Amino acid sequence: MPALPTLHRIALALLAVLPxxxxxxxxxxxxxxxxxxxxxxxxxxxxxxxxxxxxTVAVQVWYRVGAKDDPPGRSGFAHxxxxxMFKRTRHLAAEQFxxxxxxxxxxxxxxxxxxxxxxxxxxPSGHLERLLWAEAERLQHRxxxxxxxRSERAVVQEEFRQTVLTPPYGRLEHLLQQxxxxxxxxxxxxxxxxEDLDAAGLADVRSFHTTYYRPDNAALVVSGDFDPAQLDRWxxxxxxxxxxxxxxxxxxxxxxxxxxxxxxxTVRLPQVPLPALAIxxxxxxxxxxxxxxxRIAEMLLSGGRSSRLYQTLVERQxxxxxxxxxxxxxxxxxxxxxxxxxxxxxxxxxxxxxxLAALRQLADAPIxxxxxxxxxxxxxxxxxxxxxxxDGRATALGDAWLLTxxxxxxxxxxxxxxxxxxxxxxxxxxxxxxxxxxxxxEYRPAxxxxxxxxxx
Numbered sequence: 001m002p003a004l005p006t007l008h009r010i011a012l013a014l015l016a017v018l019p020x021x022x023x024x025x026x027x028x029x030x031x032x033x034x035x036x037x038x039x040x041x042x043x044x045x046x047x048x049x050x051x052x053x054x055x056t057v058a059v060q061v062w063y064r065v066g067a068k069d070d071p072p073g074r075s076g077f078a079h080x081x082x083x084x085m086f087k088r089t090r091h092l093a094a095e096q097f098x099x100x101x102x103x104x105x106x107x108x109x110x111x112x113x114x115x116x117x118x119x120x121x122x123x124p125s126g127h128l129e130r131l132l133w134a135e136a137e138r139l140q141h142r143x144x145x146x147x148x149x150r151s152e153r154a155v156v157q158e159e160f161r162q163t164v165l166t167p168p169y170g171r172l173e174h175l176l177q178q179x180x181x182x183x184x185x186x187x188x189x190x191x192x193x194x195e196d197l198d199a200a201g202l203a204d205v206r207s208f209h210t211t212y213y214r215p216d217n218a219a220l221v222v223s224g225d226f227d228p229a230q231l232d233r234w235x236x237x238x239x240x241x242x243x244x245x246x247x248x249x250x251x252x253x254x255x256x257x258x259x260x261x262x263x264x265x266t267v268r269l270p271q272v273p274l275p276a277l278a279i280x281x282x283x284x285x286x287x288x289x290x291x292x293x294x295r296i297a298e299m300l301l302s303g304g305r306s307s308r309l310y311q312t313l314v315e316r317q318x319x320x321x322x323x324x325x326x327x328x329x330x331x332x333x334x335x336x337x338x339x340x341x342x343x344x345x346x347x348x349x350x351x352x353x354x355x356l357a358a359l360r361q362l363a364d365a366p367i368x369x370x371x372x373x374x375x376x377x378x379x380x381x382x383x384x385x386x387x388x389x390x391d392g393r394a395t396a397l398g399d400a401w402l403l404t405x406x407x408x409x410x411x412x413x414x415x416x417x418x419x420x421x422x423x424x425x426x427x428x429x430x431x432x433x434x435x436x437x438x439x440x441x442e443y444r445p446a447x448x449x450x451x452x453x454x455x456x
Contacts, residue, residue: 030380030418032411033387035397036228042244043216046235047397047407049223051390056106057224058391059121059131061139062398065212066115067190068252068332074200076156076192079112081208083152085119086110090141092134094148100127100134114186115331116402122391125225129234132222136238139218142209149202157194164191168271172278172339172443179265180280180335180439184256215242217249219407221398224390256282256333259437266442274321275348276341276443277355281436283327283334286403292416293424294327294336294432299375300362300425301325301338309338312358318343319351331403336432348442363429367422379417 035049070077088094101108106123121131164170174189181187220239222231259282284290301309302325313320323340338359342351386392400410 030384030414033393033397035407037407038232040215040236040240042240042242043214044239044242045219045401045407046239047219047221047394047401048226048228048231049221049393049397050226050228051223051393052225054390055125055225056122056390057125057128057131057222057226058389058394059123059128059135060118060221060223060391060394060398061135062116062118062219062221062402063213064116064217064249064402065208066113066117067188067192068114068185069212069250070185070188070192071204071208073196074192074204075188075196076160076190077196077200077204077208078117079190079192080153080156080197080200081205082110082112082117082119083156084144084149084205085138085142087144087148087152089138089143091137097121097134100130112190114190118395118398118402120391120395128222128226128231129238132220132234133238135220136242139213139215139239140242142213144202144205146202149205153197153200156191157197160191160194160197168273169276169341169443171267171269172276172441173337175265175267175443176278176280176337176339176439176441179263179441180282180337181256182259184254184332185252186256186330186333186335210245211247211250214245214249215239216244219398219401221394221401223394223397252332258282259439262438262440264440264442266444268444268446270446272443272445274342274344275445276339277348277352278441278443279338279352279355280439281336281433283336283432283436284329285331285333286329287331287405287409288329288334289416290424290428290432291327291329291334292413293420293428294329294334295379295417296372296375296420297362297425297429298325298327298336299379300367300371301358303375303378308358308362309340309355313340313351313354314343317354319346319354323355329403348444352440359429359433363426363434367425369422372420372422372425376417376420380414383414383417 033049035047038046040046065078067078086095086097097108101121101123104123104127106121106127109120111118119135123131164174177189178187220235283294299307301307302323304310309323309325313323319342320340321343325338326336328335328337338355340351340355342348387396396410397407401407
């Protein structure tokens with residue numbers, strides 16, 4: 001039997017030793033990401049992490065441009081632009097990235113979030129320079145014709161129909177996001193709207209690329225099997241000559257004001273089989289010292305079938321068919337959200353009352369040490385497993401750079417989880433969820449105006 005990867009062994013050992021170590025107040029050493037960071041003259045941040053255990057390499061480019069940076073009246077544009085980046089450039093044919101990655105046994109992907117857009121490639125290490133050249137090529141020589149633009153816009157609009165308009169609960173989170181933020185552009189969902197996408201044109205594409213796709217707005221992350229000196233020469237060769245624009249990068253400066261009152265909205269739609277409830281609270285950003293405690297609170301409330309909300313609302317009472325609680329840690333702020341679909345014959349009012357009671361219990365009643373340890377261990381194991389791969393380690397660095405401004409924050413996350421106490425969890429639940437004002441969305445079937453009586 002082959003030996004387990006180092007981090008996998010650590011994760012398995014963690015399951016066994018973490019409760020004992022915490023009980024004995026023993027320091028638990030977790031392996032940091034041993035990365036190098038350099039900044040080119042044109043402003044490009046280069047993050048590299050050498051690892052020769054596998055003959056593969058991850059090449060990722062992270063851009064600080066996300067849905068919050070969509071042009072006015074063009075919601076969904078950053079996401080649309082992500083699709084267009086796989087079309088042709090001056091020296092690359094359309095879909096050429098598939099040939100450069102998939103045809104050699106690798107893979108490629110991309111994603112757009114509220115805060116950024118990332119392009120992710122994993123290939124055998126012998127193809128590293130080719131991928132560096134290709135990423136530099138689409139950074140500086142993006143070319144989109146009218147046919148490609150129309151076809152990709154149609155793809156994104158169909159994605160909107162499939163993920164938002166068609167599923168019975170597809171609009172729920174879409175609407176909650178718009179209701180949860182009053183001023184910050186986080187209120188614009190990443191996928192946008194069909195109307196705004198229809199309004200976009202080729203001139204918007206050219207302007208967007210010029211404005212945001214520039215070396216001083218990007219981080220190149222390389223993780224895996226490479227020679228550091230050779231990597232530096234290749235990066236300088238392919239990225240170093242890309243000019244740094246003289247214009248400033250537009251930044252979102254809007255600050256979301258604190259909520260001063262609870263707010264409630266109701267929407268009724270014909271295809272909704274059972275009512276649902278969605279509640280949100282403003283929360284600290286990713287760089288906050290309280291982010292780790294909120295992640296443990298998230299795991300306690302919604303980390304699987306043994307979690308508090310599932311046991312309380314689905315198993316014991318039961319008032320809900322399904323329930324989830326999530327903490328979204330973003331660069332400019334955070335959002336906690338609770339979403340539940342009511343069980344047949346039950347009422348939204350009773351479900352809401354029981355859900356809020358579960359939050360109060362977490363804040364006020366003693367939390368068993370074993371419960372905290374379990375939540376912490378699940379989170380640490382999840383993080384360590386994700387860092388077993390070259391792409392997982394690269395993503396940890398890129399995500400930290402994007403959300404906090406420091407790649408080194410990736411090495412702060414695990415010790416921060418270890419340091420969280422039950423008192424920390426109860427304090428953040430009290431401050432964020434109990435003392436913070438709620439935005440509540442009742443998501444009901446059309447024609448459900450008649451008050452509902454609980455089944456006995």
